Amino acid sequence: MDQLKWEEKYSLITKDLAEWLGDEKLKAILKERDLKIYWGTATTGKPHIGYFVPMIKIADFLRAGAEVTILFADLHAYLDNMKAPWELLELRTQYYEAIIKSMLKSIDVPLDKLKFVKGTDYQLSKEYTLDVYRLSSIVTEHDAKKAGAEVVKQIANPLLSGLMYPGLQALDEEYLKVDAQFGGVDQRKIFTFSEKYLPSMGYEKRIHLMNPMIPGLAGAKMSSSEEDSKIDLLDNAASVKKKLKKAFCEPGNITDNGLLSFSKSVLFPLLKDDEKYLVPRSAEFGGDITFGNYEDLESSFAKQEIHPGDLKGAVEVYINRVLDPIRKEFANDGKLKSLTSKAYPPPQKQKPQPVADEVVPSRLDIRVGKIVEVERHPDADSLYVEKIDLGEESGPRTIVSGLVNYVPIEEMKDRMVVVLANLKPANLRGVASHGMVLCASVDEPVRAVEPLRPPVNSKAGDKVIVEGYESGTPDEVLNPKKKVWEKLQVDLVVNGSGIACWSGNPLLTPSNENLIADKLRNVSIK
Structure with a gap:
């Protein structure tokens, strides 16, 4: 890995990104040393298979020799409209760490080259708190609201906590001492917010690396809060089949197709060097068909040579193959099973009876x-x-x-x-x-x-x-x-x-x- 030229590291770091900001700085750093990158995730709803998209990219960063920090943003989870209740914050952070480490192991990403940090380990310090106050004295309400528009849950009367969210994410770059932040392209407004305000505080402007967003099973963005849009990492095989059966997969539609996007971003990169992508089909429809690259699969689906049901069948096999090691680890470890049930207790089934004239x-x-x-x-x-x-x-x-x-x-x-x-x-x-x-x-x-x-x-x-x-x-x-x-x-x-x-x-x-x-x-x- 140390033998890679800077151009090769640059190519690995930027491969398949939707966009990156700070290209000249990125090249200049790589000519001198390896890059320091952080990826953060707010510990809210259960991570789903969409999390494999950033994991695949983190593997690229490590191959490029980068120092990668994974931030479990527990305080952010609470600030985002209290998606993680305060009493569950610590448990959900423990769950995120366990499940993400299990994901990385399942796709052979070495954990010893990663650094794991919890937000509240440093975000409650005197220095960080003073910087939050300093930042609040220069950020406008308009800029704070605009920055969080794609990420923070939007409600009719925004809470002050949601307006604070982008500023804390910007300060994380300074306190984690990184060169670059990695995230989805939905984070772009927060990234440009950071580029505007960190220099105003005397801090360095960072590089920003953005992954494309893949559609969920329903066709829109994959979301932890929308059950039918995603497959949970601990869903059993029957649940995977049921959700894929309901997935939006219009014949010939390659634009809003979560199954194709997941195949491109996750399944193809995980194939072994001599392995091809297999789509099982009955003999009457031409029998099994294989693809050596994603472009051929997409072209075949666009021409309606591949039926949506056959694509769903292929994706089902590969998803179960990826999830099996994670499911087994959690099923065989009593502590992890207990952690899961405590961090995400089942919702109360009994609903309060509506009262007369209740506005619902x-x-x-x-x-x-x-x-x-x-x-x-x-x-x-x-x-x-x-x-x-x-x-x-x-x-x-x-x-x-x-x-x-x-x-x-x-x-x-x-x-x-x-x-x-x-x-x-x-x-x-x-x-x-x-x-x-x-x-x-x-x-x-x-x-x-x-x-x-x-x-x-x-x-x-x-x-x-x-x-x-x-x-x-x-x-x-x-x-x-x-x-x-x-x-x-x-x-x-x-x-x-x-x-x-x-x-x-x-x-x-x-x-x-x-x-x-x-x-x-x-x-x-x-």
Whole structure:
């Protein structure tokens, strides 16, 4: 390893990254010595198979002779909307350390070349705390909120803890004494925040290395908080099969395909030198087929030569092969089994009974609708008058929407939309409106509005529920005096993955699919 030239180390470090900042500095350091890198992970939900993506890259860093520090960011986990309760913080940090070490061993990454650090080991020191105060005196609320937009859980009324998060991550670079920080491309805003503010404190600007983000099983970003989007590292073979069966895998679609992305980023790099990627197929469909590189697999799937079911079968075999050593280690070690159950206790099954007039999202009658007619309002330049089919025997409803300045009329015709159907009818400039088209909306820095998009297989009249609030009956008409809609609307947002949520819980159609905003992120739904 020491015999590698600096150019070879540079190639290994930057291989397959989505982006890196500080290229000249990176080259200059490698000409003189090996790089010092840190990768941090907030100890929140259970790590999933997506964590193999940074692990594969950490193996590249080690092959390039880099000194790598893995930070278990326990304090960050608490600050991010208390995703890790204080009383579970230490247990979850222990779990993360155990499971990540097990992952690294399963793919033959030597642990003796890694340094493991816990955030609270130094983040509670006098020096670090004083630097947090110093940083808070120069960071604007705008910059702090913007930096955390893709990483910190977004809520209608942001907590101060979430605004502190990017600053602490920036200071970690100085206190870990590294040259570079590694993370996903979703961390980019935090990285540029660090590059802006650390020099203002007299500290060095670091290099930033960014991995591409791979889609989850549902098609959006893989997330610990979205159960169906990921496979847990301790999931048994039956659970892996069940989740892969439900995974989004549209024939010929190579863009939003978590199975292809995982194959590219993890499974192909883990193949032995003389091994090829095997896709098992029955004889009637041509028999087994192998691929020597990812590009050929992608091309074959794009041409629909590989059926989604066959790809799922191949990925299932390889995932189980990777997970087996981890599952066995935890199954055979009583201390690890106990740690898992204590760090992630099962949720309480018994839910409190709803009280009369409780303001819960099940009171909203949200449905998928199809615009069958649309015209400009005769007396209001900014309004459309639409006839929207909501699957009712009485026929399409008339609904007035202020979308003229945001969606061309030709794009409104035959469009599938999401409608709040139990508002009290309102007279808008002489036309009675019997509902509201729900849209992602932001006022600053430039006002933008985008109708939510139902999944492609939706039908007019499909009911939309909020996950976790499936029971309950919508009000026949929301009483405007009790402001039920207004109270619920403040927690309706489009998250960083473009998924419509209420208080962090996704809105789902009968097919258990998400409502999406194609462009806007981390904004309100109105």
